Amino acid sequence: MTLHRRRTTLSALAGTTLLVALAPAATAAPSTDAVIAEVYGGGGNSGAALTTDFVELTSPTAVSLDGWSVQYLPASPSPTSKWQVTKLAGSIAAGKRYLVAQAKGSGGTVALPTPDATGSTNLSGTGGTVALVRSDQALTCLTAADCAAVPVIRDLVGFGSAVVREGSPAPAASNTTSVARKATPVDNDDNSADFVAGEPTPENSKGERPGGGEPGPAPEKARIHQIQGTTRLSPFVGKQVADVPGVVTAVRTFGSSRGFWFQDPEPDADPRTSEGLFVFTGTTTPDVKVGDSVLVAGNVAEFYPLASGETVATTANQSITQLTGARWTVRSAGNALPAAEVLKPDTVPVALAPSPGGNIESLDLEPAKYALDFYESREGMRLRLDDARVVGPTDGFNALWVTSKPDQNRTPRGGSNYQSYVDANTGRVKIESLIPFAERPFPIANVGDQLTGTTEGPLDYSRFGGYVLQASTLGKHVAGPLAPETTRKQRTHELATATYNVENLSTKDAQAKFDRLATGVVRNLAAPDIVALEEIQDDNGPTNDAVVSAEQTLRRFTDAVAAAGGPRYEWRQINPIDDADGGQPGGNIRVAFLFNPLRVSFVDRPGGDAVTPVKVERERGRAKLSVSPGRVAPTDPAWQASRKPLVGEFRFPADGPLQRSVFVVANHFNSKGGDQPLHGRIQPPVRSSEVQRVAQAKLVRGFVDSLMKTDRNANLVVLGDLNDYVFSPAVQTLIDPNALAAPMDRLPVGERYSYVYEGNSQTLDHILVGSKLLKRTNLDVVHINAEFHDQASDHDPQVVRFLPRTGIDWLDDLEHLLYGLLG
Template sequence: MTSAAAIAAAAVVVTGGLTAPAASAAPSAATVLSEVYGGGGNSGATLTNDFVELANHGDAPFALDGFSVQYLPASANASWQATKLTGAVAAGGQYLVAEAKGAGGTVALPTPDATGTIALSATAGTVALVSGGDALTCKTAADCTTDPRVKDLVGFGDAVVREGNPAATPSNTTSIARAESLTDTDDNSADFTAGAPTPTNSRGETTGTGPGEPQPVSARIHEIQGTTRISPFKDKKVGDVTGVVTAVRSFGSSRGFWFTDPEPDSDPRTSEGLFVFTGSTTPSVAVGDAVTAQGTVKEYYPDAPATSNYQSLTELTGAQWTVESHGNRLPPSTVLTPDQVPDALAPNAGGTIEPLPLEPSKYALDFWESHESEIVSVSDARVVAPSNSYDELYVTTKPQQNPTPRGGTVYLGYDKINTGVLKVQSIIPFDQQPFPKVNTGDVLTGTTSGPVEYSSFGGYTLFASRLGAAKDNHLQKETTRRQRPGELAVATYNVENLAPSDSDTKYAQLAHGVVDNLAAPDVVTLEEIQDNDGATDDGVVAADLTLRKFTDAIVAAGGPQYQWREIDPVNDKDGGEPGGNIRVGFLFNPARVSFVDRPGGSSTSSVGVVTEQGKAHLSQSPGRVDPENEAWTDSRKPLAGEFVFGGRTVFVIANHFNSKGGDQPTHGRYQPPERSSEVQRQKQATVLQDFAAKLIAADPSANVVAAGDLNDYQFSPALAKLTSGGKLKDLISTLPPAERYSYVFEGQSQVLDHILTSAAPRGVDYDVVHLNAEFADQASDHDPQVVRLRPSTGNRLPDLAYDLLDYLDQLLGRTAPRG
């Protein structure tokens, strides 16, 4: 769109023969008005309500909290009317706002995402998408243009306020709508055309408005569910669907009820349960009611169905039902025993598994799908991931499947997904039973039961209508031993988007983790340090305020006065939260270790390796490793630093590889899932390995420590590349398999963080310190880790002397630095 400033400037030129320019609203990043209809309930109309539809042409969800849809009639002296919005428009998705209902029409809108009471004109007016809920006051095109709250705007008929020329005049039977491409040329007449209204909500549901709509087809629930993931009745109207209500969701934006046919068929592939979606309306049914329902069968995806990586949920929408009787006995639940869910996750389809016949005895995803919307139950379920801010937790139905010593379930290979892991949410109102706050290893005692559904966030989910009591197994946060005088301790810690605006509580918790749990390491590589104003995207890249607040918190926690080294990135070039400018950096304790400062390091300059008297050194310290290499596009650049400990040189490289964003989910409809983000991490691993190899080629006895959040597993191609040739050793792989984790995702304890060392250091002692990932109360979502080592001098006799001193320190229990 043309800039608002340019139009505002042009607006002052109103002389003979010229009129004020039409509005050209500054658009939102991704979401626009896509359809407007004001004829609902009018004479000749089929639809009963007016509506406004939004669409998101971006590649990320667009939050609508604080936004409104507003309407200005075309008549003189009219005022703007507003309908406040909540929720979000999914990437590639739509969002439906229902407005006033007329006396006529016969077809209701699909379940709206927001509801207002504005009576739109069928033929003329202006609709705007506004950041804010207060009614606009502008009455002319130029005035509306200068209001920065207006993000998109369409005037139709003889509207005075519009972009360019007004859109065509709609009617009681037609709406105005953008083309599917959502083209926005600043001219409403070019962008919108009149046609039959096609209201579509965030679930992709629409409403036929033509004559002669088909009559519902009688169907049983197991016929609707079918023997694959997609219902044979998809997008068809069904009737005479009978069952007993087993659970009701009475809050949130996805309300509805589940019902189950008490007379199942003999096919184990077909579920007997079905969810009836009622949107933001609480259904007037109770558990135990026998109902007969009709509605349209839909496959719900959380985003655009054509491009979704996720599985769908078969549900009944636009439903009507009759309660035949109350207090009926519920159909029995499926009791989940340890051996019931298969160990294999899914068939190797080489693409989508949706059309494949279900094999619930062979594959876990098929097992859950064959019980979709049925009641399942599990007894004394062990928690394998802590409760979170979304009121979710994870349990295992297979307690002997790859258990960790601390109660989790460890992920050890792409073909070793822990299929017993099940997400639990609650449909019990929280004022009746608050959602439990639990840690890994706790237990939901007794029975936890409820309908099971697929969720894009976490896979199959038990929506508990009965929630077991939480038993605290008193999991303790780990502490590591303090390094001895002759040991150098190097730790790595992802501090999760740390910014000055974060609470003092978070800073204190992180600081105590460094001082108490990590025993004040000599060097700490930090990941996710944000700039001085956090996620505000205003060009600020310095992070000295963030680091000063953190080091001050460490002192307040009883720790040393750490110094720091880092290099500010180029604004918005290193990925992460927009505006945050996350980077890696070093903290070091100058009482124990010295940093060798060499000038020349910058956001774009590349550190090199130089040799002096047979010893390797960095050309810059700190210095970034090949920052202009395309491997680091939109990703953090590694930072190399040269340290001296007890007269011995140690090279530490801080890292934060690109995230797994864009990968297909392990539980999605594509099996095996595509891990597209791995390509960049392999390139990053190649650059890092090459740099480490140059250090070791310059000095075979070089002490090299590469540490950080590599965003990948110990069995991944990226780690295979890093460790190929034997120059670097990944220390996580030296631990027993059950202890190889530093992060918990969707109930799977797994590795993202690593410390790798060259062959030169001696007495290498490595520890992952579990103090975050397994706990509901966490300062970061990552666990830190630490390595203690004796650096080599490159000369056997001095090394033996250092080893002897360290042995004496160990015998005498000394921990203070030597004088």
């Protein structure tokens, strides 16, 4: 990913087995935007009027074609057949056509209208396969079934005798007929149902047809505020506009989303309408300069930045109103720029967005009431921040987050604390740069740093964080005092238990990562007695094979801990079933226990494996585990493609007559993947992944209840990466006055976080303890990663120290009093 609007390009992957007769047809999901509208291969052949073959595309919504291609395969491919590629550029305007000229024959008399792209492929006049591909790399699939599995194929048409097709093939074409999608451009993924043969009707993006056929409607004169309108969608979408005046305020000169912003220096009086607009030029750097006064003509489109697998219909992201296929006239140079609006602490509303329970695109903007409406009403306009504090560190794609509201939920270390679903910290603003890095490297900043002076530029939108200020002027980076934290060493009588997500740790990682994580455990965490690790991968990491053991990964990590001066930890874990626990494909991530055998002992009870559930049993009035280590309900559907909790029975101290049993449940609930963004067009956002986490929390809570029912005085710790907030339904399902308590609730509100995402300091990692232990605990979230650009992991670890109970109330009270007096 780069600074421009990011698009994912996937390699086409498929087999090369020769298709046999009656092979299954392709069954890809129907396209809801760009599709193939018409294919003609008889150009220049005997009897043909047209001189040139062509492929025509269409879409009901604007779609960028940069990096895409049209590809052709013969009707009956051999094992050595190759797809022929024609690269595309630019975009399809909503409701418009996009004409791709192919090989020209020796016959015919009628030329195509000016094509939007040109290739040299000689299409068959009667049958073949044409694919619209979200990549410019040649496909390798040669069967309908294999092509159906290739995610970069957006649409595919097999006609005539084509064996690679969707459903049944479209009719055969001829020298005088093409195959064209039926009048309503609906994709049913059945070529025979979607296409008919008829007279070729090529049309380009300007609406021009062969022989000077009538183009589309004449462009309308408009100003930017009229194009932007009073909602999120332009009232001019799909139309051509001309003579749109403005001053060029910024130019994007790199990446695949080049273009320029221009702004009307004569705004209207409506606060809902933006006066700025982006002109998209694809991979071509526009020949304009900042300060040029221009008149622009082009097609009005709404561009939706899409994640892999998304379509315009399915994405929750908002769109960007822009001009495509643009032409412009520079009227004068060196003009003063419209003044940038300064974002002061009270400029942006505190409320995020209206919450109708659905799509907000059609609602009239209320910029004085909602933050997302405020930003939308400034889309493309120049904004400015002065002396902005960093609340999200510089990421790997040269972006950071600042705040325009320095006092909004401020953490003691300079971040913005995310405290509830209704308080999104609307002062957060993402910053990227339009300045070439050769001229000025992007600042490498941590939370609490500052961009002093002026940071200003036009407001853009990205699926990576929403509204983003594309800085043409960057403030000076001034580093703050932030340093990694170190917790205190546990006292002799205290049991220290920690959780640490080590971010896909495997033997494929450099030794430097092992060493740094190990140093964090030894120095920053003060070598806890028990450490629950999340995201331990198998012994060959992301290599996707049958290996599931993590012995080598854990050995290397514990060796690094010992080398850093820490204890010689032992470990316990359970190998998962291959590819059953989610995470990086092939990695087989799991949770694991490390423990210091000089301080605690592990109670091994055989029989625990990937599918055997752990149960609570009673022995002499106390609880014990049926297997140790064991997994909580590992075959329950709630754990599908997700890590199963690991339960272990420990004794503290390691030996002697005063040993006390401690039960630890290590977790890594399913991720937030698939949840809709805070900044999206669906409000409130749908948190679809939450359903599975709540189901997982209920299973863990069920185990907790069975333990407490067996022994109400049991020493219990439930910890790990729960992938949710302390106020979330999942975490609240676990917490109960008679079962589990959250020591984090006793921390100052601003200190309750272990992760920083899009400038929000939030809590995904948790340590919960049995309710009767709460007054005996001391929790410390040790901030060593999440707030820093340079991270060993994207999570901060945390540790809880407590005095395990004996189970005799008066003795426990006496101990607590005594150790409190002794410190």
